[in-house]
Amino acid sequence: MLELLGSVFTNKYSEGYPGRRYYGGQEFTDQIENLARQRACALFRAEHANVQPLSGSPMNQAVYLGLLQPGDTILAMDLSHGGHLTHGAPVSHMGRLFNFARYKTQPSNGGAIDFDELRAMAGHVRPKLVLCGYSSYPRDLDYASFKSIADEVGALTMADVSHYGGLIAGNALRNPLDAGFDVMTTTSHKTLRGPRGGIVLCRREFAGKIDASVFPGLQGGPHMNVVAGTAVTLKKASTPDFHAYARLVMRNAKVLAEALMERGMTLITGGTDNHMMVVDTVASVGLDGGAAENILDAVGITANKQIIPDDPRPPLKPSGIRLGTPAATTRGMGEPEMRLIAEFIAESLRSKGDAAVVKRLRSNSVEMCLRFPRSGDRAALIGGRPAFRSSRHSAGREGSRGKDRNGN
Numbered sequence: 001m002l003e004l005l006g007s008v009f010t011n012k013y014s015e016g017y018p019g020r021r022y023y024g025g026q027e028f029t030d031q032i033e034n035l036a037r038q039r040a041c042a043l044f045r046a047e048h049a050n051v052q053p054l055s056g057s058p059m060n061q062a063v064y065l066g067l068l069q070p071g072d073t074i075l076a077m078d079l080s081h082g083g084h085l086t087h088g089a090p091v092s093h094m095g096r097l098f099n100f101a102r103y104k105t106q107p108s109n110g111g112a113i114d115f116d117e118l119r120a121m122a123g124h125v126r127p128k129l130v131l132c133g134y135s136s137y138p139r140d141l142d143y144a145s146f147k148s149i150a151d152e153v154g155a156l157t158m159a160d161v162s163h164y165g166g167l168i169a170g171n172a173l174r175n176p177l178d179a180g181f182d183v184m185t186t187t188s189h190k191t192l193r194g195p196r197g198g199i200v201l202c203r204r205e206f207a208g209k210i211d212a213s214v215f216p217g218l219q220g221g222p223h224m225n226v227v228a229g230t231a232v233t234l235k236k237a238s239t240p241d242f243h244a245y246a247r248l249v250m251r252n253a254k255v256l257a258e259a260l261m262e263r264g265m266t267l268i269t270g271g272t273d274n275h276m277m278v279v280d281t282v283a284s285v286g287l288d289g290g291a292a293e294n295i296l297d298a299v300g301i302t303a304n305k306q307i308i309p310d311d312p313r314p315p316l317k318p319s320g321i322r323l324g325t326p327a328a329t330t331r332g333m334g335e336p337e338m339r340l341i342a343e344f345i346a347e348s349l350r351s352k353g354d355a356a357v358v359k360r361l362r363s364n365s366v367e368m369c370l371r372f373p374r375s376g377d378r379a380a381l382i383g384g385r386p387a388f389r390s391s392r393h394s395a396g397r398e399g400s401r402g403k404d405r406n407g408n
């Protein structure tokens, strides 16, 4: 995949779609794009796929602009409850162009979506589109309930599975298209582990509108080097190895969540059913998410500050952090490492960043990471030392070069 990103397709213009391009010399780009589209449809059980969106945000914009009129109402998940910026955050252009009404989760119900409230809202605001999908919600979604509410008010249905498209591909989470959704969008670079891009999947009747909206509506020439990498990614995502990976990501998340809670950490919704979790650091240790992020950085753990549902605190000093297991799982980490990571996190945060504690835990976390090198990244330095000085890979330093742990 990395080879394709740096291939000659980086330089080739191919505005249009296979068989209908505005440039010559498309013999191979047409094959690549058709392959990516066919693989995307097969993998996600979709009738049509557009693989040209340059990333997740333009992908969602293309759907709104292609299927709706400016000013139309979209029902979407509130940002602090797990939704994405492109789901109508007031700071986003889409938030100004469309009329977003935002629904929430219900803390009293384990953080589930309150479908009674959603049904009442839908009856009141009469949306043209019911949108679901999340960036920071640690549970799976009941797509059939979204679909029946949308049907009651004659709205289209769209699921943005950007964060967990790989887990759907790996049959580890529900597929909204199986529940009859009209549109599903996903990035190619999060749990799908591909190059950075976006994929729109939809029912055949929307194919023309979606394609015209992506190009020429919103974008110019597609990044064919990325589309080629996406085609490889989609093939890998259909293998038993990838299905096993998806299950392991979720198993690791469960283990990490439980180990954190055993160490007194408070998790939003009390756990996880997917690949991520949100820790309420204020409730757990009296630290805001920004401070927690900095302490974890010092320990060698990369996490991000995260707003929690109806967070009273500002976005740069929110109440929590968000953790996920896909990257660590890709490196080959399993249950013992999840327990260690929980210990590093809980101990360092509880110490409020005490220098001696951080120094000790950093050395432990670097030691652990060196046992699970990021293959394909031979020059990377972890803790000031080459990542590849690990006995696990010592025999294969050159021999394993062509493939990293992604197989990419």
Ligand SMILES: *Cc1c(COP(=O)(O)O)cnc(C)c1O
Binding pocket: 055, 056, 057, 058, 060, 083, 084, 086, 133, 134, 135, 160, 161, 162, 163, 187, 197
């Ligand atoms: C990441 C994400 C996006 C946007 O993707 P970018 O590639 O960062 O533009 C859109 N929707 C959801 C739910 C996401 O998690």
